[in-house]
Amino acid sequence: MAITEVQKDGVEAHIAGGRLTINLDALVANYVQLRKRSGNAKCSAVVKANAYGLGAERVVKVLWNVGCDTFFVALPEEGFAIKRVLPKATVYVLNGIHETSVPSIAEGGLVPVLASLEQIELWANFWKPRGSRRPCAIQVDTGMNRLGLTVDEAIAFRKRNMREHIVTPILIMSHLACADEPQHALNAQQLESFQRVASAFDDIDSSLANSAAIFNGPEYLFDVTRPGIALYGGEAINGTPTALNPVIKLEARIVQIRRVSHGNTVSYGATHKLDHDAKIATVSVGYADGYPRAGSSAGVALRQCIPTGAHGFIAGRKVPLIGRMTMDLCMFDVTDVEDSALEDGWIELIGENILLDDAARAAGTIGYELLTSLGQRYERRYISSEL
Numbered sequence: 001m002a003i004t005e006v007q008k009d010g011v012e013a014h015i016a017g018g019r020l021t022i023n024l025d026a027l028v029a030n031y032v033q034l035r036k037r038s039g040n041a042k043c044s045a046v047v048k049a050n051a052y053g054l055g056a057e058r059v060v061k062v063l064w065n066v067g068c069d070t071f072f073v074a075l076p077e078e079g080f081a082i083k084r085v086l087p088k089a090t091v092y093v094l095n096g097i098h099e100t101s102v103p104s105i106a107e108g109g110l111v112p113v114l115a116s117l118e119q120i121e122l123w124a125n126f127w128k129p130r131g132s133r134r135p136c137a138i139q140v141d142t143g144m145n146r147l148g149l150t151v152d153e154a155i156a157f158r159k160r161n162m163r164e165h166i167v168t169p170i171l172i173m174s175h176l177a178c179a180d181e182p183q184h185a186l187n188a189q190q191l192e193s194f195q196r197v198a199s200a201f202d203d204i205d206s207s208l209a210n211s212a213a214i215f216n217g218p219e220y221l222f223d224v225t226r227p228g229i230a231l232y233g234g235e236a237i238n239g240t241p242t243a244l245n246p247v248i249k250l251e252a253r254i255v256q257i258r259r260v261s262h263g264n265t266v267s268y269g270a271t272h273k274l275d276h277d278a279k280i281a282t283v284s285v286g287y288a289d290g291y292p293r294a295g296s297s298a299g300v301a302l303r304q305c306i307p308t309g310a311h312g313f314i315a316g317r318k319v320p321l322i323g324r325m326t327m328d329l330c331m332f333d334v335t336d337v338e339d340s341a342l343e344d345g346w347i348e349l350i351g352e353n354i355l356l357d358d359a360a361r362a363a364g365t366i367g368y369e370l371l372t373s374l375g376q377r378y379e380r381r382y383i384s385s386e387l
């Protein structure tokens with residue numbers, strides 16, 4: 001078996017308070033599985049927000065090596081970063097264009113996803129005096145009411161473009177509002193609308209499916225799928241673990257063990273009162289590291305609707321976070337953990353034992369937000385058998 005090698009980034013190991021390990025083999029395995037599930041559709045990768053916080057350059061390189069050549073980002077700057085490492089990749093910019101961004105997007109070789117007739121006109125006007133016309137994609141809003149031409153606008157535009165050759169679209173796409181709730185009625189409604197649009201644009205590729213929609217049936221696949229969260233090990237369908245692999249492991253360094261007798265309180269606001277003689281581990285990760293404060297086990301408004309707060313994992317046990325999380329530190333009740341096990345010095349916050357989405361739910365949020373919030377103070381280790 002190939003040795004798993006490590007590349008490092010972020011803060012150096014010996015001084016870091018937290019350690020974020022990113023398993024690139026798991027990421028690639030997830031991509032391969034999503035590609036298989038995409039059937040005859042081309043499987044792209046959504047790598048916006050620095051590949052959901054995990055490091056876009058490293059992520060796109062390993063995906064490219066297994067044949068992924070199409071990527072989606074939100075903003076031009078994210079696209080340039082990918083073009084620097086993969087000049088031949090097709091990179092779509094989901095957030096569209098505005099007057100001042102057009103030249104950069106055009107010169108950077110990115111493909112803008114145009115979201116209105118005004119944007120189509122901006123793109124057309126940029127290329128008109130230049131003689132050539134670079135490709136674009138067109139976004140259609142089929143019911144999310146976020147971005148895109150209306151269905152009627154898109155179909156009317158198609159007819160006009162056939163006559164006037166205003167722009168050269170290579171992809172028509174839309175996005176589902178409720179893909180992670182497969183039974184929601186809006187899915188079928190959006191699907192039907194998108195089918196009408198896709199058949200109007202029948203000579204170019206069409207794309208509807210994010211991660212969740214890939215699992216919702218072959219009718220959602222069209223020509224190109226656009227998974228994001230599932231690549232990174234997050235749940236695609238709400239509350240339904242898929243067979244995909246966890247990609248990240250987040251660990252915090254234990255900086256102090258305290259013994260505190262019952263009746264005493266822990267952290268700001270003294271909101272957590274100990275009902276037993278406790279052993280408390282203070283760890284060197286806090287909300288400034290993107291570990292959400294709402295995971296505090298008491299005293300935070302959001303917490304009132306969530307029965308249990310965050311947990312860590314050490315020596316085969318789940319241990320609760322207690323008291324309010326602070327900016328750079330938080331506390332876990334490790335009373336039941338042997339002293340010898342604490343000597344190891346690290347507690348898992350997210351990983352195979354504390355799943356990303358469980359950590360997110362404990363803080364009233366979603367895996368997407370947790371991943372994209374992970375801070376800059378971690379030692380980042382990329383493990384892979386192929387670096």
Ligand SMILES: *Cc1c(COP(=O)(O)O)cnc(C)c1O
Pocket residue numbers: 046048094174175209210211212226227228229230
């Ligand atoms: C973010 C995004 C995706 C990826 O969604 P996941 O739920 O992360 O798979 C796909 N398409 C669009 C338009 C997006 O904004």
